[in-house]
Amino acid sequence: MFAGVSSFGFGGTNAHVVLTEAPSLPLSFDEEYLTYTETMAKPQPDILTISAQSLSSLQRLITTYKETIRDSSLDKRLADICYSAQQRRTHHPYRVAVVGETKQEIIEEMERIQRNKEWREDVKPKYTEPTIAFVFNGQGSQWQGMGKGLFRSNKVFRNAVQKCNRIFRKFADWSLIEELFSANKNSRLSRTSVAQPMIFAIQIALVKALSECGISPDAAVGHSLGEIAAYHVGGTLSLEDALLIIFERSRYMEMVKGKGKMAVVQLSFEEADEFIAPYRDQLSIAANNGPNSVMLSGASVPLLGLLKDLENKKVFYKVMDSDYAFHSMQMESICNPFEESLTAIRPKASEIPVYSTVYGFRHPKAGLTSKYWRRNVRQPVCFQEALEQCFKDQYDAYIEIGPHQSLRVVHGLFVAEKRLPTKRHHANLCSSLIHCQVRAIPRLGERMKPLWYALFVQSGQEERVRYLIDRHSHIHVDQMLIPKRKLL
DSSP: OEEEEEEEOTTSOEEEEEEEOOOOOOOOHHHHHHSOOHHHHSOOOEEEEEEESSHHHHHHHHHHHHHHHHOTTSOOOHHHHHHHHHHSSOOOSEEEEEEESSHHHHHHHHHHHHHHTOOEEOOSOTTSOOOEEEEEOOTTOOOTTTTHHHHHHOHHHHHHHHHHHHHHTTTOSSOHHHHHTOOGGGOOTTSHHHHHHHHHHHHHHHHHHHHHTTOOOSEEEEOTTHHHHHHHHTTSSOHHHHHHHHHHHHHHHHTTTTSOEEEEESSOHHHHHHHTGGGTTTEEEEEEEETTEEEEEEOHHHHHHHHHHHHHTTOOEEEOSSSOOTTSGGGHHHHHHHHHTTTTOOOOOOSSOEEOTTTSSBOOGGGOSHHHHHHHHHSOBOHHHHHHHHHHTTOSEEEEESSSOSSTTTOTTBSOOOOOSSOSOOOSHHHHHHHHHTTTHHHHGGGGHHHIIIIIOOOOOOOOOOOOOOOOOOOOOOGGGSOOOOOO
């Protein structure tokens, strides 16, 4: 584009300037990643909350919502209906929540809930503040493209990742943000030295985004790698100490790549311990994940041989897609130098209960030294034991924090079991947090309103669905008006 500017002076001096638009300057590092992309243009999912005073009302109300949403002749946007249900309704004791990006997805979820009877009665008094435990998952939850949309669309999330990156660059010669936006062919997420710091940064940023919306943990537990985030969020580790542990842990664990394999096996801890007895010097139970779920780790040949025997016994297993044998004797070679690298950390008293998956119970900060993190690398993950202690303290909801729900198959109480028909990974904030939160919503009720307003509400127009009242006939009979029979 060109423009001409003329100036005519009183003294007879004339000047004319022809201007053109300024050349495009290269974007700064952060501006490049904040540029609008196709990811931002994708539709955001809606979340519909339904509650009632009785189970029969809830069942009929679900049917009413289905019919209302299905009726295309009505000029009602799905976002408006969800907004009204979230923000303009009192949340009664009987509750369900569904999520979807289209009307059909919402309807299918409601039909599934009706078939499986997945409603919940909140029997706690209304004045009781619901309690939340954050469950931080470990390696295996990473995926290419995780966090891109959140980084672009949510300032709190972005600031948290940038802060992690600034501190991390003191230890490492690569950038978390550059890896976050790397092309598929250049991604290094298959390397544990890259995956672990990336997962940690995503987890911390998710916690910050949730906190901004009023959702903060009353307790925390972490699976293996996730313990570092759990103890940081719990106030025991500073962000600098946590990132130092992440950097050294991932760096040393990278050194044992190619020396073993891992597999999830559908056995109890006791059954698995019996099966690996002949291979005790080569195989270990890496994690006790649940009542019938363990992780086996060790040398590739004996592990694959054992899995063949288990297959013949009709025992389900899945070999992990990695060449690492974490939490096994193969970690012994790195334990001493790893422990020595963490002598500078200074743990503090935790601000909330944190349940250790090294010991299987709440662990005092006094023992959270470099020796503890050595055990975190070498010893089995006592996830089942830690969760049992957590359950005994009766938190109202358990929210899995991480790039993807890797723990949902272990315990039914995890709120990250929400599934959309075609997509497993989502790059924008709403989708990611919905996958973490949807099953917590019926439990938390009013406490979720700030989160709904900040993340899920896409319209402020009110569009209510009529509440269905239980109707009962009550006939009062006055005893004084009943003729008394005379006794003969």
